Amino acid sequence: MGFPDEMKRYSPEIYDVARRLLAYEAGGHPDPAGMADAMERICQRMYQQLVKRVGSTGYSVLVARALHVTKDEFLFLDSVEVELQSGSCLKGLREGVQELDSTEVGQGIASLLANFISLLSRFVGPDLALSQVHRAYPEIPLDEAGHSSEEAKE
Numbered sequence: 001m002g003f004p005d006e007m008k009r010y011s012p013e014i015y016d017v018a019r020r021l022l023a024y025e026a027g028g029h030p031d032p033a034g035m036a037d038a039m040e041r042i043c044q045r046m047y048q049q050l051v052k053r054v055g056s057t058g059y060s061v062l063v064a065r066a067l068h069v070t071k072d073e074f075l076f077l078d079s080v081e082v083e084l085q086s087g088s089c090l091k092g093l094r095e096g097v098q099e100l101d102s103t104e105v106g107q108g109i110a111s112l113l114a115n116f117i118s119l120l121s122r123f124v125g126p127d128l129a130l131s132q133v134h135r136a137y138p139e140i141p142l143d144e145a146g147h148s149s150e151e152a153k154e
Contacts, residue, residue, distance in 0.1 A: 043089030
């Protein structure tokens with residue numbers, strides 16, 4: 001039995017946060033491989049922030065669900081697997097983006113991250129979810145996502 005389609009939806013504000021995280025981590029490397037590496041760093045950093053709250057299994061489930069709902073729209077994610085034990089988070093992502101258009105890869109990875117944040121928000125609540133993102137990335141302001149930087153620090 002599948003989940004309802006609304007599980008795939010995230011707000012424009014959450015998508016904006018995801019795009020900013022991806023742009024920050026990609027730095028000057030907006031090519032597909034650079035964005036895949038950036039997503040890997042985001043996944044690892046968020047894991048370090050969230051493992052104490054949701055556990056390793058809970059984190060894996062959130063990432064796996066976000067990956068599952070994003071695969072419907074971005075087929076290059078079809079061969080990607082969540083694998084935290086291997087020292088990586090998204091096994092096969094870098095290989096899956098080779099020879100793809102940077103725009104498609106950027107949109108797909110940002111959607112994956114937005115789905116993750118949205119699912120986390122449904123699990124722990126939107127304020128706590130965004131505060132955890134902010135704790136992992138204090139250098140990225142969340143003001144445009146509807147929270148002040150001070151609220152996100154609490």
